[in-house]
Amino acid sequence: MLHFNRCPHLKQIAQKCFSRIHVRMDKHVQLFLSRTFALAEFRKSWHSTHSLVGDKNIILMGPPGAGKTTVGRIIGQKLGCCVIDVDDDILEKTWNMSVSEKLQDVGNEQFLEEEGKAVLNFSTSGSVISLTGSNPMHDASMWHLKKNGIIVYLDVPLIDIVSRLKLMKIDRIVGQDAGTPMKDLLKFRRQYYKKWYDTRVFCESGASPEEVADKVLCAVKRYQDVDSETFVSTRHIWPKDNERKVSTKFFSEAVIEGLASDGGLFVPEKEFPKLSCGEWKSLVGATYIERAQILLEKCIHPADVPAARLGEMIEAAYGENFACSKIAPVRHLSGNQFILELFHGPTGSFKDLSLQLMPHLFAHCIPPSCNYMILVATSGDTGSAVLNGFSRISKNDKRRIAVATFFPENGVSDFQKAQIIGSQKENGWAVGVKSNFDFCQTAVKGIFRDSDFTGFLIMEYGTVLSSANSINWGRLLPQVVYHASAYLDLVSQGFISFGSPVDVCIPTGNFGNILAAVYAKMMGIPIRKFICASNQNHVLTDFIKTGHYDLRERKLTQTFSPAIDILKASNLERHLHLMAEKDGELMTKLFNQLEEQHHFQIEKMLMDRLQQDFVADWCSEGECLAAIRSTYNTSGYILDPHTAVAKVVADRTQDKTCPVIVSSTAHYLKFAPAIMQALKIKEINQASSSQLYLLSSYNALPPPHEALLGRMKQQEKMEYQVCAADVNVLKNQVEKLIQNQFV
Secondary structure, eight states, rough: OGGGGGOOHHHHHHHHHTTTTTTTTTTOOTTTHHHHHHHHHHHHHHHHOOSSSSSSSSEEESSEEESHHHHHHHHHHHOOOOOIIIIIIHHHHHHOOOHHHHHHHHHHHHHHHHHHHHHHTTOOOOOEEESSSSSSGOOHHHHHHHHTTTEEEEEEEEEHHHHHHHHHHHHOTOOOOOOOOHHHHHHHHHHHHHHHHHHEEEEEOOOHHHHHHHHHHHHHHHHHTTTTEEEEETTOOOOOOOOOOOOEEEHHHHHOBBOOOOOOOOESSSSOOOOHHHHHHHHSSSSSHHHHHHHHHSSSSSSTHHHHHHHHHHHHHSSSSSSTTTTTOEEETTTEEEEEEOOOOSSTTTTTTTTTTHHHHHHHOTTTEEEEEEEEEOOHHHHHHHHHTTSSSSSHHHTEEEEEEEETTSOOHHHHHHHHHOOOBOOOEEEEEEEEEEHHHHHHHHHHHHHHHHHHHHHOOOOOEEEOOTSSHHHHHHHHHHHHHHHHHHTTTTTTTTTEEEEEEEEEEESHHHHHHHHHHTOOOEEEEEEEESSSHHHHHHHHHSSEOOOTTTTOOOOOOOOGGSSSSSTHHHHHHHHSSOOHHHHHHHHHHHHSEEEEEOOOHHHHHHHHHEEEEEEHHHHHHHHHHHHHHHHHHHOOOOHHHHHHHHHOOOSSOEEEEEOOBBBBBGGGGHHHHHHHHHHHSHHHHHHHHHHTTTBBSSSOOOHHHHHHHHHTOOOOOOOOOOOOHHHHHHHHHHHHHOO
């Protein structure tokens, strides 16, 4: 939860603690001994110096016209503290002339330098400071202010700023040359505001200064309260006396550990943050990157990941790695159906939307003194997406973070297999397992729970195991963004007005994607029904209809949609925990019963809650191919098999009284044989690369995925490891990879 790289004294504390980690603690190694100690020290020092009225300053930053001066005065009145306006109280008193006269006298560059010097000569504490719009353009003065203050960014919609400046009759601001439109300059300035802020207040259109002031105080309170946002296991049992147990974790700890020590999954202890209607409306015209930063800042405490650093990560994840500038565009298919295209990332799968960001979060959160081995079970798309994502972290991070992906040797498409193998890099490997995905996932979970083995790896190699599957909160959280963004795009394109309901239909295997849509609704997106679409492995559909999760005498069937060829849906536990009002004892009972007896039944009350929001059905192989063929014939659009499954189920279950957003989770080129069979293309026995190039020659939508085409030849040549379906064999493989990478 803390930033070792920003706090040198904490780094020293952590290093001292890790140097003592060899002490035996029964047969369990306490992985985060150092981290817990360092966090305690951090909180002591923080609370000794940080209070809403203390020696720290509240520093309001934003463009001209953001309302910094007015809001600052209101906050000063509420707190009974000194209010300083940099324009009036520092610059004009220093220069003995107005700011506009000074700008006209010396010009832009000299003005910025003299403005910065004036701020450097100023010092105060326990005050509210309203900056000028140009202060953030001078690095030295901002560092000076930041040392003793909390910088709050008043993020006001651009259209509102332009309107306010016109009313104020301000036609020129610092840095504006003749002919430069005010709107362009304000956009340019945003890079400086993003660089310096500690916390952001998102000011929706029409918000009064009093409302903004209250938001500032709430944001500062949240920023200071580093213990306020914690995570618990879905199997956490709340004590009857309501005393808090030490089993709560911070965001960074949940990301690092992946799976809770009791076998449960981490979930927020409190409710998801909810945006107001005005805040959502202000995001309608925003880019995907802007939406992601606003939403994720509300879900990740700045003590875990500073807002400015989070912004850098989001830019790195979505800035240039996606073939479409909209990242996750929504396309109107026909009638009331819309396709959410989640396949424009580097590996052509919806997994890229989270796995281009999650590795940066993970690298930021881990302490500096350990190596980390990420273990991943994949049913097809996750493997290549994880390998690609972790190959994009910095060189220093690659030296201490490695990835091993375990995939069913004969349970993924030929292209998916080639792509997983071809995505291997210097810090990532692919391992085929002679079994199905459920074995791979169960084996990886079992390895995490084996404290003797994980302790041995720490003691012997200084290496900690973690996960990048959707059981990891850092992997699941970014998926919330694209469900919210899809709704906002429908509003932006004029198909609906904000507040109108939509349904979502999602091809579902491990329950992560559809759960992210549930979280989007909790944040304020008006989703009416969640339609769970299954293939012939329809255990989830049966469960949603009956409340009985039954794996007895049920065998996994290989289908045209392998990413949802799953019988044990891990993230279902998170949703049931939510439905059962966080009853960890019930989750422990149900999922232990599933493990031991291969089935469980939920009570009628819980089933009624589930069915209130969820609808489910499944699609046969024949129906899947028919949907691909009919959609292409009527609209010229090629669905991948997973999207076809969702379309079949949407056609069958949705009542057409509101739009339905169908999640398209992969590009059709990844499943060329199924597509060629569906479209009745005769040349079906060609090599994988030839099939791809043949399909890409069709004048169809969506356009061919160039990154997939370009990588195919290289992938066919690479080698990989294959091992038997034995947990001990997988453990040996993990140890060998650790030896090769870190020893």
